[in-house]
Amino acid sequence: MFQILIVNETSEALAQKEKEDFNKKILEEKKNKIELLAKINHEVRTPLSSILMYFEMLEGDYLKSFDEVKKYSKSVKTASQSLLNTINNFIDYAKIETGNLEVENDLFNLSDEVESVVFLLSNLASNKNDKLILEEGEISQNIVFADGTKYRQILINLVANSIKFTQNGTVKICVENISKGGEDYEIVTSVEDNGPGIPDEKLENIFDPFVTLKNGAQANYSSGLGLAICTEFVRMMHGKINVESKVGKGTKFTFTIPYKYDYKSAFNK
Structure with missing residues (x-):
């Protein structure tokens, strides 16, 4: 009887530890997903907001010379490239994770x-x-x-x-x-x-x-x-x-x- 009690207690302890480890893993994955979404939000929103702002400048009466137009056009291009690179990285990573990426020589x-x-x-x-x-x-x-x-x-x-x-x-x-x-x-x-x-x-x-x-x-x-x-x-x-x-x-x-x-x-x- 004593041995049976020890086995039962050990099994319950192991089951409890496995449950705690599983819950910890779920919480960690949830935290990582939330952090990733926050990063995606920032990396996409920041250049997109810049693009919209620069277009407003180009459409408005703020600019007085061709040099200013050229300056803001250049900024639009930079922000657009940053946004495109971010999107490409997320798409590529998703393909890597799902095994849908191949070498094409x-x-x-x-x-x-x-x-x-x-x-x-x-x-x-x-x-x-x-x-x-x-x-x-x-x-x-x-x-x-x-x-x-x-x-x-x-x-x-x-x-x-x-x-x-x-x-x-x-x-x-x-x-x-x-x-x-x-x-x-x-x-x-x-x-x-x-x-x-x-x-x-x-x-x-x-x-x-x-x-x-x-x-x-x-x-x-x-x-x-x-x-x-x-x-x-x-x-x-x-x-x-x-x-x-x-x-x-x-x-x-x-x-x-x-x-x-x-x-x-x-x-x-």
């Missing part, structure tokens, strides 16, 4: 793709008084056979992230396309800034979803999805991504995308 011009990203984010950089620099290293072959859409989104996220955390500084993009022999090639891309840097204790989970860093008032409202999406895209393309950072010195992200390219079959497909 095709031919694309590496230099053109990188230059288009620089042009796209130049207004965002100038609004922070940042200098956006593009350096092309060894380009053994400019026509690449890989997933250009994912490569572009990785680069956009990394550059936008560096601009966000850099004020009156420099964001440098360096791209190399290296032949490894035969059909083997490797795209090596780095994005380096001289911003505040990332503390060592934050580097370990910097690529995890919803992880955000402090950056003044906007810190807690970043979705924390950009770097997580970069990591997943790089993984899907069988590449590698890493980060180096020193507080007060800046941060450098580097990602490598390997690919095999049979030019004859690629051009005749």
Whole structure:
């Protein structure tokens, strides 16, 4: 009888602990969803409100010169790009979570793709008084056979992230396309800034979803999805991504995308 009582009490204690753990997990998931919705609300509403405000300025009698019109038109473009990038990140993350994202390799011009990203984010950089620099290293072959859409989104996220955390500084993009022999090639891309840097204790989970860093008032409202999406895209393309950072010195992200390219079959497909 004594042994039976002990077993029953132990079973009840385990059941109670499992129930408490389950409830704790549910509450944590609910909290994360609420925080995510708050971040989505802020990241979508902020640029959208700016766009509406700038359009009101353009339509009204506030502007006295062409330079002012040009200035606010530029601001509309910057806010629109910020909004589009946010929406793309949420859509991509949803596809990743549901397993509905695939690698789609095709031919694309590496230099053109990188230059288009620089042009796209130049207004965002100038609004922070940042200098956006593009350096092309060894380009053994400019026509690449890989997933250009994912490569572009990785680069956009990394550059936008560096601009966000850099004020009156420099964001440098360096791209190399290296032949490894035969059909083997490797795209090596780095994005380096001289911003505040990332503390060592934050580097370990910097690529995890919803992880955000402090950056003044906007810190807690970043979705924390950009770097997580970069990591997943790089993984899907069988590449590698890493980060180096020193507080007060800046941060450098580097990602490598390997690919095999049979030019004859690629051009005749």
